[in-house]
Amino acid sequence: MMDWLTAGGAFGGGKLLFTGEPLVIGLVAVVAVVVFGLAVSGSWRSRLPELVSLLVGLAFVGLVAARPVWLAEGERVEPGRFVVLVDASRSMAVAEPGGQTRFESALALAKRLQATETFHFGGELRSGSPSVADLDGTDIAGALQAVSRRYAGEQLAGIAVISDGIDRGGLIRADAAGARSLDESVLPALGGPLTVYAVGEARAVPDVSITDVVSGSFAFLRAPLTIEVRVERSGLGMESVPVTLTRNGQPAGSGVARFDAEGHGSAVFTLVPDAPGRFVYEASVPVAAEDAVPTNNRMSRVVRVVRDRVRVLQVCGSPSLDQKFLRLFLKEDPGVDLVSFFILRTQSDLRSGFSPDELSLIEFPYRRLFDDDLSTFDLVILQNFDYEPFFERDSTRLLGNIAQYVRDGGALAMVGGDRSFDLGKYGGTPLEEVLPVKLGVQGESVDEAAFAPMLTEAGARHPVTRLLADVAENAALWQRLPPMHGTNLTLGAAPGAGVLLRHPSRKEGGAGLPVLAVRQVGSGRTMALTVDSSWRWSFSEAALGGGNEAYLRFWKSAMRWLVGDPDEQAVVLELPRENVEPDEPLRLTARVRDAGFAAVAGANVVGTVIGPDGEVPLSSPTGDDGEATFLLPTAQRGAHRVKITATSADGAALGSAETVYAVITRDPELDRIGADAATLQALAEATGGRFVAAGTWQEPLRDATAGRTIQDRRESPLWSAPLLALLAASALALSWWLRRQSGQR
Amino acid sequence: MSSHPSRRGLLGAAAALALAGPRAAFGFGAPTRVDVAELQLARGTLSRPNAWSRLLLETVQTTSVECTPRAVQLEPDDPELFAHPFAVLVGDGEFPSLGAAAREQLVRYLSYGGFLFVDDTSGVPDSPFDKSVRALIQDCFPTRPLTVLSAEHSVYRSFFLLREPVGRVALHRRLEGISLGSMHPLIYSQDDVSGALDRREDGLDLHACVPGGEIQRREAVKLAINLIMYALTSNYKHDQAHVRQLMQEGRLE
Known part of the structure; x- marks a missing residue:
């Protein structure tokens, strides 16, 4: 009651403060003087009690306006806090041989320690006692640093760390020779003695794990790709383990990883990717019956396979100016691995009288090229090449090989000439099925007249014919390129083909004949260029002083598109x-x-x-x-x-x-699961603390002198105390009552 | 020897061609076939159209290359030069320096795919033509001097396997050239190759070949065909597939 009446103040040691605004105090004082002056006017001797009561009442009002506050200050001492840090990383969920998990052991220890404050940690510190061991990472030094910051300047009774010691933070460092030691530089100054409780036993848990699959994030097509599978063993006596590697679920290799004395091993695979794209390489080791963590026995990594060079096969039925310029382009491009075969001599050239021994000719290895090696090429260019004299009875099969190669993702370009398209008798063959133009022209199958190809609407935006970024400039460039001298005739575009250049006057089905057409077939692509004078785009441009950029860009773009550049x-x-x-x-x-x-x-x-x-x-x-x-x-x-x-x-x-x-399938917390008591012991020694081995009990180190001083400061706002208001009201009421008793109003 | 290819191995595929019958056409008209442009200067140069016609006919008969057996005469600054990627400069006397436009065009011609065969017909060392040729090359390609082509050069195996280059005469028995990129777009002979090819309208040879006579002429024809083939296929014969095969067959060391 008294506290209520006095707003809890005015008792014990302290001092009085006035917190009112001077202006308010002044105004109240002026009003009080005026009121009192009015009350005093006239006979005041007979009204002395009334005036005294009024004066007292006004004084209390002025006191309220001054807002008095009673300030009491002091300090008290409480015992030092005991802080417990419980490792709640996933490795703590591992069950020990007795059946109890490390985490359960840790919780039992924490309960026995009767901590003032409990935290848990994985990669970072969290308040409270943990309910499950599922945190990523284990950073013991980081947890101690966080505690040090949190209780900076405070003397703690003690700190206890409960962990399996498998630190993934910076507590352990390895020197150049691989020797591991505690990095004391990461340890903070602790506010109290440290006791380290180990849970779990080293090598008590039988496990084989894949700790990493090491490879670059990308590899080059047809270049050796090395993948190293790193494994670790604990609690098992095996000397080696078989390692299996798959690519997109298909077997890619198998090997054996041999363990060293510390239980580390690796298996190295050297592969040669045969296709571009992204591939999942998954390494796995067998799961033994006693393996404590089967989930760490496999690991996946995606490797992107890219081309460093485009492998091109250029087959030409006759050396020509068109072949010359295309070869020069392909040969000069550092991104191209070119294999050329030109038919330098045919049966009709035998009458010249030169002996074969005088010649520098080799056999055209068409069977090897189109049977065995076809899949090694990214792009096959048949340039004015007639297959029939060479393929003979194998024609259907070999042409079928090329068609299937395209459907499977290969690229094919057929370039015009007197041995190409219908002049090369490709009509009705398996190869026609994948070409962008329809064959089967009856009668005249070539037009030798010069003409200027017309860029189509599709050609204006297609990457093969988009030689300049600006649409108008690109169209103008195509218009000024020199004319072509003759073209193979076809029956028009094949279904699904895109026509990029058309003949200005030769029509088929109402539309200009395709001069340049492209087509997606299965996973592959084809292109038909029905002229044999594209070299003039290079040489005639150079004659005008313009260089050969148009020609180079055309073939570069065509090559990129044909080989399925991912873009x-x-x-x-x-x-x-x-x-x-x-x-x-x-x-x-x-x-x-x-x-x-x-x-x-x-x-x-x-x-x-x-x-x-x-x-x-x-x-x-x-x-x-x-x-x-x-x-x-x-x-x-x-x-x-x-x-x-x-x-x-x-x-x-x-x-x-x-x-x-x-x-990523790698869970660092499960890479190694054998408890690391040595690290914990080193931690205790480095901090002058106590190490308590797993399965044993010792009291934690406690600093009995540790305590913390609590500073108390109490403010009691007297101006809001009900007693003050009561006194003011009582005095004013008494004054008013006496005034009425004396007959005044 | 099994290391040598069988005749059928080399040309077996071609055997089927005879059964296939004649083709409907040979190239898409003259502009797409190979011919020869003779560079003509005010003095010091020669025109030997019959020599080039003979070479182109020999090429057609011996190889699969489609040619138009003709030679056109052009001045070095004629833009028409770019319609003929195989050009020759033949002469026996001193010729004047090229003007800036002609020199610039010649450099562009050779840089962008043209080929020039220079043939000194004088048959003597240090001829006035030779001096003019070297001065011309110094003017056009100051940083790319003429160098002697090694015995392994592609021009010696582009079609025939040649041991040494000869022409009407066999004084120097070497070829020189300047390199641009992966090929030599200019090749120079001082043994009058065109003289060995040249003939009268009635088909008889114009000049005797010394000292080797008709055998030497045959070698000169083979060299000239190799020049055509080299101009078209550049270093094709140095591709691994060819070198490996020729060495396996013992035709190349």
Whole structure:
């Protein structure tokens, strides 16, 4: 009651402060003087009690306006705090031979220690006692640093760390020779004695784990790719372990990793990627019956295989000016690995009388080229080449090989001349099925008249004929290029082909005959150029002082498009990374373009992500820019395959694409699971603390003198105390009552 | 010897060609076939159209190259030069320095794919023509001097396997050239190769070949065909596939 009346103040040691605003105090004083002056006017001797009461009342009002506060200050001492840090990383979830997990042991220890404050840590420090051991990383030094910062300047009774000692932070360093030691520089000054409790026993847990699959994030096509699979062993006596490597689920190699004295080993695989793209390489080791952590026995990594050089096969039926300039271009391009075969002599040249021994000719290895080596080429150029005299009875099979090579992802260009297209008798063969033009011309199959090819609408934007970025400048460039001298005749474009250049006057089906046409066939691409004088785009331009840029750009662009440069597919999937961390945001962009390479708006892009735990559907329309974006699932560790198909609004197939990515399967917490008591002991020694081995008990070090001084400061606002208001009101009321008793109003 | 290719091995595929019958056409008209442009200067140069016609006919008969057996005469600054990627400069006397435009065009011609065969017909060392040729090359390619082509050069195996280059005479028995990129777009002989090829309208040879007579002429024809083939295929015969095969067959050391 008294506290209430006095607002809890005015008792004990302290001092009085007035916190009112001087202006307010002055105003109240003036008002009080005026009121009192008015009350005093007239006879005041007979009214002395009334005036005294009034004076007292006004004084209390003035006191309230001055806002008095009673300030009491003091200090008290409390015992020092005992802080416990519990390792809650995933390695603590490992069960010991007795069946109890390390984490359960740690919780029992923590309970016995009766901590003032309890924290848990993995890669970072968190308040409270943990309920489950599922944190990433183990940073013992980081946890101690956080505690040091938190209790800076305070004397702690003690600190206890409970851990299996498998530190993934910076506590342990290795020198050049690989020797491990404690890095004392990362340890903070602690506010109290440290006791380190070890849980788990080293090498008590039987486990074989893949700790890393080491390779670059990309490799070169047909160049050796080295993949090193690193393994570790604990609690098992095996000297080696078989390692299996797969690529996209198919066997890619097997080897043996031999363990050294410390239980480390590795198996090295040297592969030669035979196709560009993204591939999932997964390494695995067998799971033994007693293996404590089967999930760390396999690991995936995605490697992107890129071309460093485009391997081109140029087969020409006759040395010619057209062949000369194309070879010069291909040979001078450092990005091209060129294999040329030119037919320098035919049966009709035998009458010249020169002996074969005088000649520098070799046999045309057509069987090896088109049977065995075909798949090693990115691009096959048949330049004015007639197959029939060479392939003979193997014609159907060898041409079928080339067609299948295209369907499987290869690239083919047929260049015109008197041995090409229908003049080369390709009509009705398996090869015609993949060409961008229809063959079977009856009668005249060549037009020798000069003409200027016309750029089509598709050609204006197609990468093969888009020699300049500006559309108008590009069209002007094509118009000024020198004319072509003659062309093979065809029956027009094949279904699905894009026509980029047309003949200005020769028509088929109402449209100008294709001079340059391209086509996607299966996974591969083909191009038909029905002239044999494209070299004039180089040489005649040079005559005008313009160099040969147009010719070089044309063939460079054609080559890039034909070999399926990833940027020049109808459906392109773009991933910023191929290997991501769990739950890391990963956005996939699908770009859809039509045969003329125009962005397709409103296309339906559907697909699936096939991951370790099943399939996730994807579906989105493309925007005006022809792009659709998807947020890919990254919660589950392991390889994921994305399959995308795009169709136009009317249901026509536009193309499909696939890619892969991996949510890294490496869990550092499970790389090594053998408890590391030595690290913990070294930590205790480095800090002058106590080490308590696993399965034993000692009291923690406690500093009995540790304490913390609590500073007390108490402010009591007297001006708001009810007693003061009561006194003021009572005095004013008494004055008013006496005034009325004396007959005044 | 099994290391040598069989005749069928070399030309077996071609055997089927005879059964295939004649082709419908040979090239798409003259502009796409090989011919020869003779560079003509005010003095010091010669024109030997019959020599080049003979070479082109021999080439057609011996190889699969399609040629138009003709020679056109052009001045070095004639833009028409770029319609004829194989050119020759033949002479026996001193010729005047080229003007800036002609020199610039000649450099561009050779830089962008043209080929020039220079033939000194004088048959003597240090001829006035030779001095003019070297001065011309110094003017056009000051940083690319003429060098003697090694015995391994592609021009010696572009079609025939040649041991040494000879022409109407066999004084120098060497070829020189300047290199640009991976090929020599200018090759120079001082043994009058065109003299060995040249003939009268009635088909008889104009000049005797010394000292080797008709055998030497045959070698000169082979060299000239190799020049055509080299101009078209550059270092093709140095591709690994060819070198390996020729060495396996013992035809190349």
